[in-house]
Amino acid sequence: MMVLDKILNNISAIQVVGNTQAIEINKISIDSRDVDPKSIFIAIKGYKLDGHKFISQAVSNGAAAVILEEDERGINQLLKLNGVVKILVANSRKTLASLSNSFYDFPSRKLNLIGITGTKGKTTTSYYIKNILENSGRPSGVIGTNKNMIGQKIIDTKLTTPEAHVINKLMNDMVKQQCNDCIMEVSSHSLELSRVDELDFNVGVFTNITSDHLDFHSTFNNYLAAKKIFFDNLKSNAQIVYNKDDANYSALLNDTVANKISYSVTSDADLRLKNIEYDLNGTSFLLCHNSQDYEVNTGLIGKFNAYNSTAAIGASISSGISIEKAIEGIYSTPQVPGRFEVLSSGDKKIIIDYSHTVDSLKQALEAVKYIVKDERPIYTVFGCGGDRDKTKRPLMGKVAGELSNYAYVTSDNPRTEDPFEIIKDIESGMGSENYKSIEDRELAIKSAIEDSENNAVILIAGKGHENYQEINGVRNHFSDKEVAQKYM
Numbered sequence: 001m002m003v004l005d006k007i008l009n010n011i012s013a014i015q016v017v018g019n020t021q022a023i024e025i026n027k028i029s030i031d032s033r034d035v036d037p038k039s040i041f042i043a044i045k046g047y048k049l050d051g052h053k054f055i056s057q058a059v060s061n062g063a064a065a066v067i068l069e070e071d072e073r074g075i076n077q078l079l080k081l082n083g084v085v086k087i088l089v090a091n092s093r094k095t096l097a098s099l100s101n102s103f104y105d106f107p108s109r110k111l112n113l114i115g116i117t118g119t120k121g122k123t124t125t126s127y128y129i130k131n132i133l134e135n136s137g138r139p140s141g142v143i144g145t146n147k148n149m150i151g152q153k154i155i156d157t158k159l160t161t162p163e164a165h166v167i168n169k170l171m172n173d174m175v176k177q178q179c180n181d182c183i184m185e186v187s188s189h190s191l192e193l194s195r196v197d198e199l200d201f202n203v204g205v206f207t208n209i210t211s212d213h214l215d216f217h218s219t220f221n222n223y224l225a226a227k228k229i230f231f232d233n234l235k236s237n238a239q240i241v242y243n244k245d246d247a248n249y250s251a252l253l254n255d256t257v258a259n260k261i262s263y264s265v266t267s268d269a270d271l272r273l274k275n276i277e278y279d280l281n282g283t284s285f286l287l288c289h290n291s292q293d294y295e296v297n298t299g300l301i302g303k304f305n306a307y308n309s310t311a312a313i314g315a316s317i318s319s320g321i322s323i324e325k326a327i328e329g330i331y332s333t334p335q336v337p338g339r340f341e342v343l344s345s346g347d348k349k350i351i352i353d354y355s356h357t358v359d360s361l362k363q364a365l366e367a368v369k370y371i372v373k374d375e376r377p378i379y380t381v382f383g384c385g386g387d388r389d390k391t392k393r394p395l396m397g398k399v400a401g402e403l404s405n406y407a408y409v410t411s412d413n414p415r416t417e418d419p420f421e422i423i424k425d426i427e428s429g430m431g432s433e434n435y436k437s438i439e440d441r442e443l444a445i446k447s448a449i450e451d452s453e454n455n456a457v458i459l460i461a462g463k464g465h466e467n468y469q470e471i472n473g474v475r476n477h478f479s480d481k482e483v484a485q486k487y488m
Contacts, residue, residue, distance in 0.1 A: 001026040002103060004040070004065055004085060010102035011087075011095050015071075018085030023064045028103055028165040030096065037062035042096050045069065051092070059084055067095055097164040097197035107171035108200040111141075112181040114315050115196070117230050118207030118243075120360050121308045122160070122185040124300065125207060127336045128312030129183045132329030136321050141174035143167060144185040146337060146465050150174050161190030164197065181319065188213055188226040196230070203318045204234050205311050206242040206252060210359040213389065227252060234258040241314035243307065244269050261318060263310045271314055276306045279371055280342055280349060287313065289323055298330050301340050302367040309333075338464025340364065341481065345488035349457045350449065352481050354464025356385065356412070358395040361461055365403035368457055375455075379448045380404040382461040383441065384426055386417030393422065394429025404459075406452075407435040410444035412462045413470040441469065442483050449487045460484060 005020040027039040032054035035041050041058035043051035043066065052070050059066070059078060065085035068075065069092050079086045089095045101108070114129060116122045123145045130149070133140045141150045143162065148155040150173050161167070161184065174182055190196050209227060217223040228251070231240060236257040242249050244264040253260065263271035272288040282299040285306045298309050309330045316326040335341055343350040355364040361382065368378050380400045384393045400407040409426050411419040423437050438444040448458050460480045463469075469478035 001038070007040075007099060007102050008087065011089065011098045013087050013089055013095075015088040016085070017076075017079070018065070018083070020065075020085055023085060025064060025103070028096070028100060029058075029063075030163060030165070032057040032061065035061040035063045037064065039063050040065045040067065040099070042067040042092055042099070043069065044092050044096065055079075067092060067099070091194070093164075093194040094197055097194050100165040100168040101198045103165075104168040104172040106200070107168055107175050108182070110175045111171060111179065112203070112319050113171075113199060113201045114181065114183045114203040114205065114319065115186040115199075115201045115230060116183065116205040116207065116311075116315075117186040117188075117191075117227055118205075119210045119212045119357065120363075121207035121304060121311070123354075124305060124308045124336050124339050125205060125311045125315075126183045126185055128309055128330060128333050129315050131333040132312060132316045132321060132326050133181050133183075133319070135329045135332060136316075136325050138180040139178060140181040140183060141170065141177075141179045142183050143170055144183070150177050151179060153177075159189075160185050160187040161195055164195045167195065167199070186230055188223055189216060191229040192217070192226045201230075201234055202238055203315050204231060204238060204240045204258065205315050206231070206240065206246070206249060207308065207311055208243050208246045209248050209252070210357060212357050224248060224251060228255075231256040231258070239315075239318035241311055241318060243311070245307075261314050263307070263314055265307075271310050273306055273310055276303050278302055278306075278367070283309075287327075294323060294327055296327050296330055298333060299335065300333065301342065301371075302363070303370075304363055304367070305340070336465075338466070338481070340367070341464075343481070343484055343488065345449075347455045348449075348452070348488075350484045350488065351457065351459045352464060352484065353459060353461050354466075355382075355461045356463075358392050358399060361396050362399045362403070364459060364461060365399065368459055369403060372457055377405040377453055377456045378403070379406050379408070379452050379456055379458040380461060381408045381410060381441075381444050381448050381458065383410045383412035383419075384422055384462070385413045386415035386419070386422055388415075390425060393425035397426040397429035398431055401430040401432045401435060405434065408444040408448050409435055409437040410441045411439050411469070412441070413466075413468075414472075415470050416473060419471075441478065441480075445480065445483045446487045449484065458484075 004023040035058045041063040067087045145160045238258040240260045244262040262269040265273045274286040276285040284297045287294045313326040341352040355361045467479045468475040
């Protein structure tokens with residue numbers, strides 16, 4: 001609990017109306033339904049809903065103060081009549097970040113905060129880093145796609161990077177639980193929407209960048225610019241661990257003042273990967289650092305996991321862990337749910353993977369082809385999400401058609417779109433007849449398992465760890481892994 005006047009010292013307000021010294025605040029909320037007495041409600045202009053339309057409900061639920069962008073006469077009268085402090089600002093989202101940092105006493109300054117950004121590999125890299133740090137005796141928290149964690153306590157999440165007040169509360173709880181480190185996946189949405197403003201990152205990791213989220217950013221250049229925000233804002237004594245094999249690394253890092261550590265397969269780098277080999281049991285490679293070669297082994301599969309593990313080693317070294325201890329942590333990192341997760345049914349192998357972009361699907365199928373070496377047939381079950389970038393649908397169809405012996409085009413999370421229209425978009429790029437479209441995702445998975453050869457490898461792509469399917473705005477329980485196990 002904090003006096004409102006003290007909280008407001010860290011924000012820039014255009015106008016404050018009301019006695020801020022007499023009000024104590026114990027909660028920050030952007031959801032009017034979640035407001036109670038001693039709450040401060042922040043009206044955010046979203047892409048679907050405008051929080052300003054819910055100010056009256058927040059007041060009715062007892063809000064002590066309201067932060068808003070629109071100076072509207074009717075709202076002013078409502079706030080005055082109910083004795084609610086009015087705080088007018090230029091940008092509610094940026095104010096939410098500043099206010100949250102202040103309210104929770106700047107928890108990011110009390111943690112070794114590691115931010116991971118990129119199109120692919122964020123979740124796996126975060127799992128690697130957490131395991132390395134905790135095996136080194138450093139309790140850590142995670143804020144990410146699969147789940148949030150404080151030590152071993154799991155907290156469900158719906159966003160890769162939550163809103164600013166949720167982030168700061170999570171980190172404050174980590175501090176209270178005596179965590180030393182926080183590993184955070186930093187999404188392009190969170191950067192564009194100011195969710196991570198004013199956080200004190202010690203380490204930034206860049207995994208890779210390919211076209212994604214164009215439904216939100218419109219163009220790849222906009223997407224790139226959103227990612228660049230993260231590196232531009234790092235302090236001069238922060239460390240950046242970056243993938244030198246990604247063609248866009250220079251554009252992302254050209255204005256940063258932070259120190260840099262590179263990793264690469266193809267060129268000289270601070271961490272050089274060599275002799276990468278993998279099969280259905282795991283991945284091994286040599287890692288050259290300071291002119292010395294180290295053998296690295298991980299149970300996670302694929303060239304991309306050699307990259308992810310190296311990024312994690314770089315971040316761990318930057319956090320004061322020895323390379324030997326980091327490599328031990330890589331070896332003991334368990335399977336990440338839904339990330340190239342292998343299930344076995346006799347000789348038949350089923351792979352559950354979150355690949356839901358053109359490049360991630362291509363990399364997953366290329367990894368399968370490398371493993372089977374044309375000795376096993378490859379089946380792919382996949383779809384595309386609704387209300388998202390439509391341009392990738394035919395491209396994903398093309399990749400699946402070219403790299404699979406047979407593909408099943410099905411529904412993913414159609415959200416508010418007609419799933420059959422999404423499937424039509426995918427079919428337009430298939431380019432061959434080696435596929436079947438089955439809208440029912442469970443039936444598509446069942447068909448792939450039951451109709452494929454005994455030695456087949458089946459990639460079920462798109463949903464990975466997700467345990468729901470969203471149809472017409474409603475989430476129903478659905479797990480690719482559970483369905484696959486049902487028919488194995």
